[in-house]
Amino acid sequence: MTVDAKQPFLKAIDELERTPRSANFYALRQTARTQFRELPFPTPRTEDWRFTSVAPVLQTPFEPARQASELNAALLPPPSAPDAVRLTFVNGWFAPKLSTLGQLPARIAIGNLAHAKLEETLQLARIAAADEQVFTALNTALIHDGAFVLVPDHVVVDRPIEFLYLALPGGEHLAITPRTLIVTGKNSRATLVERYLAVAGADDSYFTNAVTEIALGPAAVLDHYKVQQESLHAFHIANTQVVLGAAANFTTHYIALGGNLVRNEVRVRFEGQNAEATVNGLYLAAGKQHLDSYTVIDHAVPNCASHELYKGVLADQAHGVFNGKIFVRQDAQKTDAKQTNKVLLLSDAATINTKPQLEIFADDVKCTHGATIGQLDADQVFYLQTRGIPAEQARRLLTYAFANDIVSRIKIEAIRDQLENVLVQRNL
Amino acid sequence: MLTISNLHAGVADKKILRGVNLQVNAGEVHAIMGPNGSGKSTLAGVLAGREAFEVTEGEVLYEGKNLLAMDPEERACEGLFLAFQYPVEIPGVTNNYFLRAALNSIRKHQGKPDLDAAEFLKLVKEKIKILHMPDDLLKRPVNEGFSGGEKKRNEIFQMAVLDPKLCVLDETDSGLDIDALRTVADGVNALRRPDRAMVVITHYQRLLQYIIPDRVHVLSGGRIAKSGGKELALELEAKGYDWVKETEPALAGA
Ligand SMILES: Nc1ncnc2c1ncn2[C@@H]1O[C@H](COP(=O)(O)OP(=O)(O)OP(=O)(O)O)[C@@H](O)[C@H]1O
Ligand SMILES: [Mg+2]
DSSP, X not given: OHHHHHHHHHHHHHHHHHSGGGGTTHHHHHHHHHHHHHSOOOOTTSGGGTTOOOHHHHHSOOEEOOSOOOOOGGGSOOOSSTTOEEEEEETTEEOGGGOBOOSOOTTOEEEEGGGOOGGGSTTTTTSSOTTXXXXXXXXXXXXXXXXXXXEOTTOBOOSOEEEEEEEOOTTSOEEEOOEEEEEEOTTOEEEEXXXXXXXXXXXXXXEEEEEEEEEEOTTOEEEEEEEEEOOTTOEEEEEEEEEEOTTOEEEEEEEEOOXXXXXXXXXXXXXXXXXXXXXXXEEEEOTTOEEEEEEEXXXXXXXXXXXXXXXXXXXXXXXXXXXXXXXEOTTOTTOEEEEEEEEEEOSTTOEEEEEEEEEEOOSSOXXXXXXXXXXXXXXXXXXXXXXXXOHHHHHHHHHHHHHHHHHTTOOOHHHHHHHHHHHHHSOO | OEEEEEEEEEETTEEEEEEEEEEEOTTOEEEEEOOTTSSHHHHHHHHHTOTTOEEEEEEEEETTEEGGGSOHHHHHHTTEEEEOSXXXXXXXXXXXXXXXXXXXXXXXXXXXXXXXHHHHHHHHHHHHHHTTOOGGGXXXXXXXXXXXXXXXXXXXXXXXXXXOSEEEEESTTTTOOHHHHHHHHHHHHHTOOTTOEEEEEOSOHHHHHHSOOSEEEXXXXXXXXXXXXXXXXXXXXHHOTXXXXXXXXXXXTO
């Protein structure tokens, strides 16, 4: 099955090489093609994939998306902020007419990867490891369009930059391979939002295989958000890989609302001292959704701090997975790492597999982790009822309160509002 | 306003209330005293609709309606309020948001329009003063990190905002310092009205010096073992509960 599943992708990789636009990144793609061919797909015996089976993905005959489809601008969601800068991709292909660059500091380089200058993409495929992750190798072997931004040293970007990845599947089993590169210079500051969204009414299954690479320079500050709102028929497998320079400060929030089968990986590696990373996530799943969050925080150098908080709300027969790894390498003294995973189960049929994994090789460190799994507190529901609030509303309010711990940390109002609406309206 | 007749209730296989009879009329204040574990909070919980308690016998009429057939939220909307002995903490929901949701839910039941944020704030500011509560308690999550006394005051504050007809106060005085006790008692007294009744559960005569009850009842062994005027509280303080048990030999076998 594994070999067969690779054939359509290998064919697509080779076809892409025959199209005229594909000259850039040729060497990268060829290397990744070999890696993709050699790396096995995860099986139930693959330790890091124990709770998530990719069989449904491999059994579907996906065809790589070949071209941007036309899309009415009226179908676009409102931007993350009134003044946000936005690059839009439809099925992974750049849609210039749906993009607005607006006012950005002049020295910023931003746009479609396929048209980037060579010196602007030096880090591409250097941050995310195609030699270990088969899906990252697949994405890299198919690199065409994509989003990139380079924020030069000392530049402060005062408005959010949004990369919008729209899926418009229309009848076929599309494989979409969004690619993002974010490189920020010394002392720079920026806010970046990645959104993965299905155009309303898209009820065909499709497969998003996304890779995002992020590098923060010394003392750079980056506030990153990923809002995953794929259709409920979609497969979404993603790798967000981050490296931090000395004294950098990175915050990321992963918000998972959509998808049928989702695996979201976040890997953060400290490469300079005194850096700090906040890695948060919120996943809300209902029906038969399967949402897997996998994180790796790699304390490779001393004196860095990481704070990780993942919260999940699971209703119906939803299945959640949280796997949080923290490595503290031998040199990484004075590491301060904290990981918390909290899950709220709203139904007896919902399940969660949670697995913290701390591997500590240094002795002078502070590392804590905790996981809690619970249901709504009957005393709290009763208390609200005795004040006149109907039981159903009380449960929603308490669910909202649980999630609000993450929502309230989001600095972009439009994302907060969107989540509040989902939490108040959706039947979780 | 409230008529409890032969009420039997308990949990799983434990009988707690064994035939409570109580009549509370509009405008009255009734005090319920009684030893630890005698069933005072159980009675309050049954009135408010706590699911854990199973009523096995008897009935409760509230304004002529069958109270026990109503959901807890319906009871609240109909004007019943329970000030909890142990108020519940609700992290992530501000007092403000919570109270407005509660008030609007009750108003909806009464066929009144929602109060908007500004109208609500005005009402709340008014009430918060009566209880000498700091304004910032409104912005904090419900009861989270509140001191014991603040929690109790918050209950009375909610009562003042929600404007109920029948108030059941379960040991609202325990854990209050002398000044807070005064404040809370003043707050409660300010809410006394001819069309409102109160059932005040307490262990201490002291509270009843501020909130003068019309009737005092002793709950013991799951029944009202003795009832009397406000002097009964003083007598109990002097003689202890054993005195009640001794004067009610009929209860010994109950
Ligand atoms: N959910 C429950 N499960 C088991 N036993 C219970 C439960 N609730 C109450 N009880 C028992 O019922 C009895 C009465 O409890 P209740 O809380 O009503 O007493 P109380 O009169 O309010 O006491 P206190 O003065 O200490 O507040 C106690 O023995 C208590 O342990
Ligand atoms: Mg009690």
